[in-house]
Amino acid sequence: GENVEQHPSTLSVQEGDSAVIKCTYSDSASNYFPWYKQELGKRPQLIIDIRSNVGEKKDQRIAVTLNKTAKHFSLHITETQPEDSAVYFCAAAGDMRFGAGTRLTVKP
Amino acid sequence: KAGVTQTPRYLIKTRGQQVTLSCSPISGHRSVSWYQQTPGQGLQFLFEYFSETQRNKGNFPGRFSGRQFSNSRSEMNVSTLELGDSALYLCASSFLRDRAYEQYFGPGTRLTVT
DSSP, rough: OOEEEEEEEEEEETTTTTTEEEEEEETTTTOOEEEEEEOTSSSEEEEEETTTTOOOEEEOOOOOOETTTTTTTEEEEOOGGGOOOOEEEEBBBTEEOOOOEEEEEEEO | OOOOOOOOOOEEEEETEEEEEEEOOOOOEEEEEEEEEEEEEEEEEEEEEETTTEEEEEOOTTTTEEEEESSSHHHHHHOOGGGGOOEEEEEEEEETTTTTEEEEEOEEEEEEEO
């Protein structure tokens, strides 16, 4: 099955800075790469996704980039705010395997 | 549309018992997946059901089983519970859009095994 590696496991930034989380995958047949945000005690929420026919997608302060040749994709959060603090998970479909998660802390 | 629902939300069981968790997907979604979430292990894929058939399976022992009904509702069963089964069990329903399955999570069932 798919193997998804996610880095870093923890990330601390100052409010207003940017945050970048990277994931690599192994299955070249994967065609869908979602990102989820999970706040403490809540369910994972889909925040952005990208399909294999696109290299970049942006939604306000968040963006995702995909490099199919290198088999990696990244989440970029600009102008971070304290409410961005959460655990972020990447995933790669086919069979929707998740990365181990990144705990992002935004310091006010 | 109503979101994914899971029952019960909290459960306490003792070792050796069995437990059944239920998941109702978003209306129209035919795929339901189950995940185990523990603090140190992230989201571990258990299995996926589509149209009442198990389509994918993760690396969990046979004590973990599931099924899906004709209305797409799914149940997960864990037999002979162990302390290590304490976790948040999440189900997610998904639908096909642009050749990919978008997945939405339920609130989870927190299982504590004592």
